[in-house]
Amino acid sequence: MQAEINKVELRNLKIQDYKELKNSMIESYPEMVDDYWREADIKKLLKIFPEGQLVILVDDIVVGAALSLIVHEDLVDQNHDYAKITGNYTFSTHTAKGEILYGIDVFVVPKYRGLRLGRRLYDARKEICEQLNLKSIVFAGRIPNYANYAHEINPKTYIDKVKRKEIHDPVLSFQLSNDFHVMRVMKNYLEGDRKSKEFAVLLEWNNIYYIESPTIINTEKTVIRLGLIQWQMRPLKNLEALFEQSEFFIDAVSGYGSDFAVFPELFIAPLMADYNHLSEADAIRELAKYAEPIRKRFQELAISYNINIISGSMPNLVDGVLYNSGFLCKRDGTYETYTKIHITPNEVFHWGITGGNTIQTFDTDCGKIGIMICYDVEFPELSRLMADEGMNILFVPFLTDTQNGYTRVKHCAQARAIENECYVAIAGCVGNLPKVNNMDIQYAQTAVFTPADFAFPSNGIKAETTPNTEMTLIVDVDLDLLKELHEHGSVKILKDRRHDLYRIKKLKN
Known part of the structure; x- marks a missing residue:
C-alpha cells in the first residue's frame, strides 16, 4: 500500500534537484547501479535545453523525470544507438533547428508507479513538442521483459504479442497506451541492458499541429x-x-x-x-x-x-x-x-x-x-x-x-x-x-x-x-x-478501417 500523498507537482528540472534526481534514478534502475546521470551532465542539459527537462515531485521529493534533446530528423532515420543519438553522452547532437524531440530518459521510482505519474510526464512532453512546433517525439524504448521470452521468440514477435496484450511489458505496453507507434527494432542499442537483450523499440508520437514552414501571413486558418x-x-x-x-x-x-x-x-x-x-x-x-x-x-x-x-x-x-x-x-x-x-x-x-x-x-x-x-x-x-x-x-x-x-x-x-x-x-x-x-x-x-x-x-x-x-x-x-x-477520438473510424478486407477507389480521374 502506498504512503499517503499530499501534493504532486510537475515542473522543469532545476540543478538544485540533482541529489534527489540521482537517488530516484538509482532506485528506478537497480540493475544499472553506476549508470546514472552525473551532475555535470544535468548542468549541460539545463544549459542547452532547459525547457525539455522535466521532473515530477511527490510531497516536494523528486520521484521521476523525463529528459530530452532536439535532434535533426535525418539522425533519427539513420540506424543509431544510444551513444550516437546523445553524441557519445556529450549532447552535441542537440540543435534548436532540429525537427524531433528525442527522449533520452524517463523514469518513475517503483514506489510511485501505478499512479499514472509517467503519463503526466509524457503529456508534458507532448505539450513541449506542440509549443516548439516540432514534428514528433521519438525515443528508443527498452523491452525489459524480453529476456524472459528471448529463447522462444524474436523481438518482432515479442512486440506483436505485446500489442495484442498477450504479453505485458512494463515499458512497451505503457508507450503504446500513450499513442506511440512502433517505427522499428533497434539492435545493440544500449550496452549492458541485459533485460532487453540490448534490443530497443524505436517509437514515435506525431505532432498533428506541426507546421513545416511557419509563415507570418496567409497561414491556413484553423x-x-x-x-x-x-x-x-x-x-x-x-x-x-x-x-x-x-x-x-x-x-x-x-x-x-x-x-x-x-x-x-x-x-x-x-x-x-x-x-x-x-x-x-x-x-x-x-x-x-x-x-x-x-x-x-x-x-x-x-x-x-x-x-x-x-x-x-x-x-x-x-x-x-x-x-x-x-x-x-x-x-x-x-x-x-x-x-x-x-x-x-x-x-x-x-x-x-x-x-x-x-x-x-x-x-x-x-x-x-x-x-x-x-x-x-x-x-x-x-x-x-x-x-x-x-x-x-x-x-x-x-x-x-x-x-x-x-x-x-x-x-x-x-x-x-x-x-x-x-x-x-x-x-x-x-x-x-x-x-x-x-x-x-x-x-x-x-x-x-x-x-x-x-x-x-x-x-x-x-x-x-x-x-x-x-x-x-x-x-x-x-x-x-x-x-x-x-x-x-473515442473511436477512430478512418484509421480503424480494414484495408486488408476492402477498399474504395476511383475508376476515373
Missing part, C-alpha cells in the same frame, strides 16, 4: 466561419434582380467575417418563370444560359467581399449535354466547377439532366473541402474518397420539395460527418414558385453537422435554421478538433 444561405424562392424579374438578392446575402455573411457563402441547389429556378410556356426540358435549357453570367458575377463578388462563394447549383449546358453544376468562386479570383454525379429520377424524367464524371476535392485558403449536390450525399462512397484526400468540410447545396426528401438528405449528411470525421454543411431553398413547373414547393432546414464525440455537440448538430424560413446561418467550425478526433 477556425473557419461558414455563412449558409437558406434561400427563399420568390418571383424575380430578371437576372439583375437575382444578382441584387444574392449580393445582399453575400454582403450580410461577409460582414460577419465568414470565409464561405453557400447558396442552395437550383436557387436560380425563379428565372424559369419566363419560360413556363415551354416544355420543362426546354425551359431548363433556357435557364442554362445564365450559368456563365452568374459565374462571372460571383467571381467579382468573391473578390469584392473577400469571401469564397459556393454558388449552389444551376443547369449548365456543355457541348449540348445538360448538367447540374455549380462554381466555387475563390476570393483570390479563381474558380472551379463541380457537377452533380447522381441524378434523381425526377431530374432525368422532366429535364433530361446527365450526371457528371468527376469526384474531386478543392484546395482553399481554409483547407481542403468537398462539394456534393443534394442526392450525391446519399451515396457514402463519394465522401469517403474525398475524406481519403484530406477533406475537412463537406458542403452540400440541396433542394427538396417534401419533408421526406429533406429527411434523406439530413440523415445521410449526418452519417457522412460521423463516418468521415468531418464537418458537413447543408444549405437549401424554401418557399413556393406557383408559376414554375416542377418547382412549385420546397422544404428545407439548413444545418451544420459534426462528428459524434466529446469535443462536439452530443447530437452531432452544430447549428440549424428554423425550417422553411428565409434566413442565414453563420457557424464557426474548428479544424483542430478534427485533428484531435483523428488521433485521440
Whole structure:
C-alpha cells in the first residue's frame, strides 16, 4: 500500500534537484547501479535545453523525470544507438533547428508507479513538442521483459504479442497506451541492458499541429466561419434582380467575417418563370444560359467581399449535354466547377439532366473541402474518397420539395460527418414558385453537422435554421478538433478501417 500523498507537482528540472534526481534514478534502475546521470551532465542539459527537462515531485521529493534533446530528423532515420543519438553522452547532437524531440530518459521510482505519474510526464512532453512546433517525439524504448521470452521468440514477435496484450511489458505496453507507434527494432542499442537483450523499440508520437514552414501571413486558418444561405424562392424579374438578392446575402455573411457563402441547389429556378410556356426540358435549357453570367458575377463578388462563394447549383449546358453544376468562386479570383454525379429520377424524367464524371476535392485558403449536390450525399462512397484526400468540410447545396426528401438528405449528411470525421454543411431553398413547373414547393432546414464525440455537440448538430424560413446561418467550425478526433477520438473510424478486407477507389480521374 502506498504512503499517503499530499501534493504532486510537475515542473522543469532545476540543478538544485540533482541529489534527489540521482537517488530516484538509482532506485528506478537497480540493475544499472553506476549508470546514472552525473551532475555535470544535468548542468549541460539545463544549459542547452532547459525547457525539455522535466521532473515530477511527490510531497516536494523528486520521484521521476523525463529528459530530452532536439535532434535533426535525418539522425533519427539513420540506424543509431544510444551513444550516437546523445553524441557519445556529450549532447552535441542537440540543435534548436532540429525537427524531433528525442527522449533520452524517463523514469518513475517503483514506489510511485501505478499512479499514472509517467503519463503526466509524457503529456508534458507532448505539450513541449506542440509549443516548439516540432514534428514528433521519438525515443528508443527498452523491452525489459524480453529476456524472459528471448529463447522462444524474436523481438518482432515479442512486440506483436505485446500489442495484442498477450504479453505485458512494463515499458512497451505503457508507450503504446500513450499513442506511440512502433517505427522499428533497434539492435545493440544500449550496452549492458541485459533485460532487453540490448534490443530497443524505436517509437514515435506525431505532432498533428506541426507546421513545416511557419509563415507570418496567409497561414491556413484553423477556425473557419461558414455563412449558409437558406434561400427563399420568390418571383424575380430578371437576372439583375437575382444578382441584387444574392449580393445582399453575400454582403450580410461577409460582414460577419465568414470565409464561405453557400447558396442552395437550383436557387436560380425563379428565372424559369419566363419560360413556363415551354416544355420543362426546354425551359431548363433556357435557364442554362445564365450559368456563365452568374459565374462571372460571383467571381467579382468573391473578390469584392473577400469571401469564397459556393454558388449552389444551376443547369449548365456543355457541348449540348445538360448538367447540374455549380462554381466555387475563390476570393483570390479563381474558380472551379463541380457537377452533380447522381441524378434523381425526377431530374432525368422532366429535364433530361446527365450526371457528371468527376469526384474531386478543392484546395482553399481554409483547407481542403468537398462539394456534393443534394442526392450525391446519399451515396457514402463519394465522401469517403474525398475524406481519403484530406477533406475537412463537406458542403452540400440541396433542394427538396417534401419533408421526406429533406429527411434523406439530413440523415445521410449526418452519417457522412460521423463516418468521415468531418464537418458537413447543408444549405437549401424554401418557399413556393406557383408559376414554375416542377418547382412549385420546397422544404428545407439548413444545418451544420459534426462528428459524434466529446469535443462536439452530443447530437452531432452544430447549428440549424428554423425550417422553411428565409434566413442565414453563420457557424464557426474548428479544424483542430478534427485533428484531435483523428488521433485521440473515442473511436477512430478512418484509421480503424480494414484495408486488408476492402477498399474504395476511383475508376476515373
